[in-house]
Amino acid sequence: MAQLVLASASPRRRELLDQIGVPHRVQPVDIDETPRLNESPRAYVERLALEKAQRGFEAGGADWPALGSDTAVILDGEILGKPADEEDAVRTLLRLSGRRHQVMTGVAVANGDHCRVETVITEVSFIDFDEHCARQYWASGEPVDKAGSYGIQGLGAVFVESISGSYSAVVGLPLAQTATILKEFNIKVWQTVPASSA
Template sequence: MPQLVLASASPRRRELLDQIGVIYRVCPVDIDETPQRGEAARDYVERLARAKAQAGFRASGGREPALGSDTTVVIDGTILGKPVDEEDAVGTLMRLSGQTHQVMTGVAVADGEQCLSRVVITEVCFIQFDKQRAHAYWRTGEPADKAGSYGIQGLGAVLVESISGSYSSVVGLPLAETASLLEYFDIGVWQNGGAQ
């Protein structure tokens, strides 16, 4: 029987929880993800992670703790969300080309009595590339639902020169910090033998 509710429809977060052997059930939530005026990116991802965890706990009927998470890409203090169209995605990718940016992921677990959270920041350096490559990447379909218009775990990996920090956090869930939070709530990892 699941001990945890995953308040997310993200297939990447499901894959990451599967990887570390967590038993869970999915209960996606819909919350307003608009940044607040003057809100720092770190505070933004932590607020959303906490809000998702709390909403997931309520939506599940309050039977198991819920995990919420949010990932955003930040360059020069600017939050780069999911692209609205090809022009937006290409503009974002060109802004990241040849630059180092931050990927911030907030993760939270709530059980009705308390909500604990962590924020993990990873530095990602992109290679230099041109608009032709950015348009070609868009046509693969991968960037459409990704913060920062790329997925490091997929085809977008060829754009990444280096990272400093947590790879799993860039994918969508910092596994060491997630495991620590789950342990606090007596939710074990390695319960289903890991990825099948």
């Protein structure tokens, strides 16, 4: 039985919660993701994660806590969002080529009386690649809905030279930190998974 509302339509976040054995019900929410004037990247992801969690709790129609999360790719202090089109994606990818950037993921859980939010920062270094490679990647369809125009868990993994920090946070949900937060709301992780019969 579900014990958590996931305020996200992201299949990656659903898969990550499944990975750690947290039963959940999906309740996508619609919020304005436009950064505010002079808002820092950290404040931005924390605000969006918290808004999603609070909206998810309100829309959930149950007493279950709601989890919201937001991931942003940061280069030179600038938030690189989801691409508007092919040209936007190619520009973003070429800016990331051969450089190190940050992936910042905010995760929040709210139940009306109590809210908790945490941000995880991961450093990612890309190999050098050219415009032809960036356009081929766009043609795969993978970058369309990805912050920073790439998905580390998919074809975009070939660009990643090294990573320092939480891999799952780059995918969309920092699992170690999420498990710790969920404990505050009396939600267990993999301990609830039945033992394999194999």
